Amino acid sequence: MTASSQASPPGLPALAARGVHKRFRIPEERSHTLKERALHPLRRSRHDDLHALKDISFDVEPGEFFGIVGRNGSGKSTLLKCMAGIYRVDQGAIWCNGRMSTFIELGVGFNPDLAAYENVALNGIMLGLSPKEARARYERVIEFAELEEFQDLKLKNYSSGMHVRLAFSVAIQVDAEILLIDEVLAVGDAAFQQKCFDVFSSMREEGRTIIFVTHDMSAVTRFCRRAMLLERGEVVSIGDPRDVADRYLELSFGRAAGYEDDQVGSARMGDGTARVTDVWLGDDRSEHRSVAPQSEPLTLKVLVTFNADVVDPAVSLTLLNDQRQPVVVATTALDHEETGSFQAGERAGFAFSFHNMLAPGRYHPILTITHRGEGLDVIDRYTGGLSFVVSGLTASGGMVEIPVETSVSRWGRAPEDEIQTAGSRR
């Protein structure tokens, strides 16, 4: 129904869905026993239908890195499970071409009482390998997981990091042409996530198809070639990840702003003696830039139109990241307490410049104009409009990428009472 009906590809798509519907029955009172059935044989179990997926259609071309995004409860995980064959679709159909492997969770079915070898073989068989194939892959799995020394250990004696490494390594050693990935990248530390992304990148270069379900917009814009946005079980948009990311933010922030509106009573806070009319990135307003490269100077410009005479207004910037955490807060009141007096009908530009040390991801500026003073007398609060992506490869996991110098020096033997025995660390 949507963008899927492009010009027909030379071959078949890697995965195609047409008119997929999925409903869940949510019983109001679940009778979980035969006794209840026997006592109330005539009572029909009342239930609500949750229409989790409504008429979903899309194609994923071979070799594509395709993102499926949506907020919690939008149906993205249900769709993934339908694609993986864990749920049966009620209507419509899904086809795939090629061997498919699903990473919904790492290490599913690992038995803590068995050693790595048994677990790797069993997990491989569950993921669709023959026992011979599963055993043949064992060496590679252990090597990739860097667990050669620990392979005879039972899994319950593994640290959680070793556990995750083994599970991930098992999962990627399945020679699938199509990979379905559900936010597995949320686990593990930053270094492990980076390793995951490296693996996915190399898989993409090998020409494998990757379908990635997430609500992490920065990952989608960084890796996906195309993306699809789901909202309440329906496809909202399919196409360029940046456009999809913008729609996503509209959906989530639009709603959040609406919530604030209810409390304040108007779309914009403040007395309205001045309004922010535009915000843009860089020097040239007409460029409509939405990407700010990391470790380069970044300028955010604000255009304010005055509807009444205002003396020494202050403009402040709050830069939120995707998790709505304020990362940068700046105000003109610090540098220029006396910004000057402006007359009704006048326009003025305010600029915020800094060296871009933000972590890759999407950012949303919030601009507030206040009267001179303590900043509580709000003229205007501007939340909509621009959001931009910081692009770059340095993603340590922190909110900002401040250059940090490290050094090592030896301090000699530690006092005895500071040394813990190896056993007490566990």
Place this chain on the structure above:
Amino acid sequence: MSSPAVSEPLGQPIRGPRALDDSWSRFWHLAYNIARSEFKLKFFGSALGYVWQVMRPLLLFGVLYVFFVVILNVNKAEGAAGKFYGVQLLGSIVLFTCFSEGASGSVRSVVDRETLVRKIQFPRLAIPISVVLLAAFNLGLNLLVVMAFALISGVRPMLSWLELPLIVSMLMVFTTGVAMLLSALFVRFRDIQPIWDVFSQILFYASPVIIPVEAVRKELLSHGSLGHTLYHVYTLNPLVAIFQQFRHAMVNHATLSAGQVMGSWAALLEPMALVAAVFVLGFWYFNREAPHIAEDL
């Protein structure tokens, strides 16, 4: 049912979860390897390993043997059929242990492997079948103990020992049918577990484990038409024919054969039909439930 665009297939359809896959080998490998790793866990998991697995039926045997043979002299009362009563008893216990491990073990099996069912696509039937396979592995080892005990007790090898594979496979078909039915029912009805526990106890006493079939027959058939009807109901239990044929063919030819218990070999079709019916019903129900087990958990 389907929207108009679904006319031309665009590849291999994804059909959702089912009891069995297109690939038998995947189903078999999966069931076998799950059972094998569980078996290994039991074997190597504890200090005494497999001793515990063999000890369970042996301990039960010890208690029952002391009670029925030493105190009540059941074997004396039964004449020639009572010869090697100890071996008969142990054999029946081992067979019932297999049935009970397969059937009772499968009740919770699908629900207990919830994470697998919700996260991976695989032929769902592999789960209860792996439980039955594990019970079969155990039976194999327990039967070695039974045969050793038989030879020590003085049972001489007989040509009729060749019937063993037939007897065991009959038991396995019945166990598999019950396992499929129970594991799928438990997903919806959680009181299947206590119900089955009671039912399993009844089956234990209603099968020729402790009370020899000769005693039941003599008692019931001397009580007129009601007795005859009760005896008929008793013989419908497939475990009666299976256990009794084991006693007859494997231990003591003086005991009644399955055919003699039923009255005629043709009448043996009744419990066999019941075995087939349970198997078909079990598979049908599991197959029907398989596509939405992941949602009902």
